[in-house]
Amino acid sequence: MALGRNARRILIIDDDPDALSLMRSLCLDAGVQIDEAMDGATGLERAVAQTPDLIVLDMVLPDAGGIEILRRLRAEPRLAAVPVMVVSARRDQTSKVAAFEAGADDYVLKPYDLREVLARLRSQLSRRETLEKLERANIELRLANERLEELAITDELTGVANARHFRTRLAEEFLRAERYQTSLALIIVDLDGFKAVNDDHGHHTGDRLLSQVAGRLVAEARSTDIVCRVGGDEFAFLLPHTDLDSAEHLAQRLSERIGATPLRLAGGKLAGVGLSCGVAAWPECAEIASADELFIAADQALYRAKRAGKGVVISAPAAGTAQGPVAESSKKRPGLPTSPRQAEAH
Template sequence: MNLLVVDDEETLRSVLLQVLEADGFKVSEAASGEEALQSFREVSHPLVITDIRMGGMSGIELLTEIKQHNPDTQVVIMTSHASLDSAVTCLRAGAYDYLIKPFESLDLISAVAGRAAEKARLVAQNRELVEQLKRTNEELQQANDALKEMAVRDGLTGLFNHRYFQESLAKEISRAKRYQKHCSLIFMDVDHFKVYNDTHGHPEGDSLLKTLAGILKSGVRCSDVAARYGGEEFVLMLPETSKQDAVRIAESIRSRVADEPFPGRDKQPLGIVSVSVGVACYPDDGIDAPSLLSFADRLLYEVKRSGRNRVLGQPPPVTDR
């Protein structure tokens, strides 16, 4: 252990140096408090033995500076019988122990230094354990956050999953009721996805779904929720969004998908990869999550039935036959 001896008497420093080096310490020395403080700032010694009275900076002042720089450093004060009260003052200021000069026995120096060194080691070990525990807790928190994220995300696309979307939609509609706000829902399905899978294989089909998810992510606000509803079906919840704005957003997404150069899209029945979209808005199209989803699903089915690659926000008019 590195140890710093501070005393303005060279003879005393020499005695301490011999005793402490014999005990296995790596000893540095300083002839004044100012010199010791400079040395300590360069190398933060875990143990310091200093005289209480020196020309210039006193041992008490040095103790105060050291504790401000590194509270874990153990400081032993050397004092004479006449200044024993000052030693008590140093203990109250944070010194570990004191030695009375002249020394009754050199073994006493070794004993006090040994105890102080053990205290310094225990303090260092305790701090390391605390830091390890802190790091472990941070790692556990990160792992828990990752697990929570995995629990609400679709493994393929990275969008939110079906369960999370259902919970979010129910909460948002409840909030919309309380504050009398709109909440729109976009329900979409990839047209002829089975044909694409059968023609190009499931890996290419997965790649298509991931690309589509990226298009959805790039077009949503932080308050929106984009999710994979199941298979090739996707949903997008738009808080505080009117039907008109939701239809406009849905049309933008439909157009971007149709323009995306998916591999082999020319072999699809429509000559492109496209989506069919139904749009619903609370409270006009449903007063709760199930009714809103059902309305959007019916519109989606109508788009599928009437040719696909279209956005529908209202049911077609009923005509008399």
């Protein structure tokens, strides 16, 4: 009688030739592949190397007690889920309890009752198969959850982090900067000329352009920088351990490189777009005491940059310098802070 449709491998660790021969015949008749070891050291070595589906372990071995070998088997991470069936002529309760406490899954008495042994082998192999299915299901579930988590924080169009993830990371990085008294800079960039591309070539072409811009922005980022899409044609660079001067240089480089290289549209057409940038940094810029205020400072700087022309980089005022009128961006971004309107209406 076969023990299962799939080929299974059993490791038998037993120095009794008669018991070994009987178990070998039983397994072979049942269509199960077997490996054998006649001492504990060899059995342990083969178990680790092969990771069998079931281990049949005699309580008495020439080089070590079966309980000791069982403990060493259970100490191996690769063998944690492999069932172990202890076989022994010892019928006393103490031996049985000792085997189960050391990690045995079953205890079978010698001499064997063939029908009982076959039933127990089938039960343990079935249990092993069930555990493997559960393990595979858990892995698939974990991977699916990781994928869902990734999708939840990723902008579908561009592949960079979305506004939701930006809000979370901005708050986290601001708290970290405050705690360790390190600089934190933020650049908000807006595409110049994007509306014209959308109007002239359609939204599909505009989406393709946004994806290309996102790729170029990511290429300019350091491994510690966080690039996010925070609005229709707006992106944010969150820069841990970066002061205002360094952030300004990066913003200027972004603006120059994006503006100097036309982007290729469908059909081979080229579109020239630029970047306007607003820059702010904690603790250098004035009146910033929270993550929201850092965002508002960079957003107001971006608004002034857009008013000044194309390809302009403007930073929020540094602490101790005169600050002009506060402007409100014309952009509305769900979930992101907005500055109070104190300038002229748009």
